[in-house]
Amino acid sequence: MMTSLFSVFDPSSGIFNLSLNWLSTFLGLLIMPYLYWVSPSRWVFIWNKVLSVLYSEFRVLLGSSSSALTLVFISLFSLIVYNNFLGLFPYVFTSSSHLVVTLSLSLPLWLAFMVFGWFNNTQHMFAHLVPNGTPGLLMPFMVLIETVSNVIRPGTLAVRLAANMVAGHLLLSLMGGAGVGMGFVMLFFLVSSQVLLLVLEVAVSIIQSYVFAILSTLYASEVV
Template identity: 65%
Template sequence: MMTNLFSVFDPSTSYGLPFNWLSSMIGFLFVPYVFWFLPNRALLIWSKLTQVLHTEFKILLGTGSLGSTMMFISLFIFILFNNFLGLFPYIFTSSSHLSMTLALSLPLWVSFMCYGWINNTQHMFAHLVPQGTPSVLMPFMVCIETISNIIRPGTLAVRLAANMIAGHLLLTLLGNQGPSANSTILILLISAQILLLMLESAVAVIQAYVFAVLSTLYSSESY
């Protein structure tokens, strides 16, 4: 049920094999070639973006996890690449499916929880009761914080998938009205789709950043 929730949006294939998911790995084919390029503007912009993300994630993680920022930067780049890839016509959007987003969020959350409860058990127990909570409310706060910790991978996955599929649905619904519209309505539809495409480009960047930042915050709570 979980893997077929958004399967109605899958493009059809005539080979009988799930080749659509291979589009998620296309970016890895171009990564080795970057090291052979001469320094150009695109590479300088990419290096600047990596440095900015490293600085922000280092602040969120603190000084106790040197090198961990590269994992979250790679996660951001991977989600950003798949989000932008889905904006092109006839290309499969893997980040709009729960089977993809859960595969990213669930292993991260499980690893953070295992590390925190094994190595910093007292610190993890302290997170269940916020500072300044009255004694009467402590049992309720423990239940609320426990539930909020359990649903974290689900909220990460659903947030990314829902935001990516919402814009695609609007673009699809507007595009289906084109064949039956007159010239005036058609101009309005094309203008609306261009604006929605610009909005989707911003959403692709924002959702990748939100996913990476929330994963970083969840990681910082485990040590």
């Protein structure tokens, strides 16, 4: 019996007291090498086109001298998209809906940016704390506001991704549980609305992955 509505995001599945939920993150890695040993399909061409567009966009934000860092953010986008799509399948654990996963992605990146920026571009980092044209009387307050907004960046990235994934999956679970005892007409409308909501969830999975990657790129561009 379900003790909590949010328990659908953390089902109890395991063998010999070992939780198997987090293994869903690595299931796709078993079939990904298949793409490199057969002739490329249309999906592979589409995915390569998407990555090339993202590469050119991230390259503009980071500069031509940050090719390696651009590949890092493309890999981050690919990982989040993969986990978001994997969670759309029934009975598959959605790891990207947990703050443990999202924080483990955003916090190390933010810490690396801060350490690199303050050690290599100290004057540049201080300049970011006071926007141009700020009156002298408001400078202490602007420094405080900018510092707080900078500190909460990893938390906002993590909460945004997790909350958006939880919201859609929770609504799908609520609508699925409401179908018991409905008539044929109401059940038809319920299934139709769930299909539309599932399409929306596919779009949200892509958009939130892009938002996470592009915001991380913008944060990195301030310290590079």
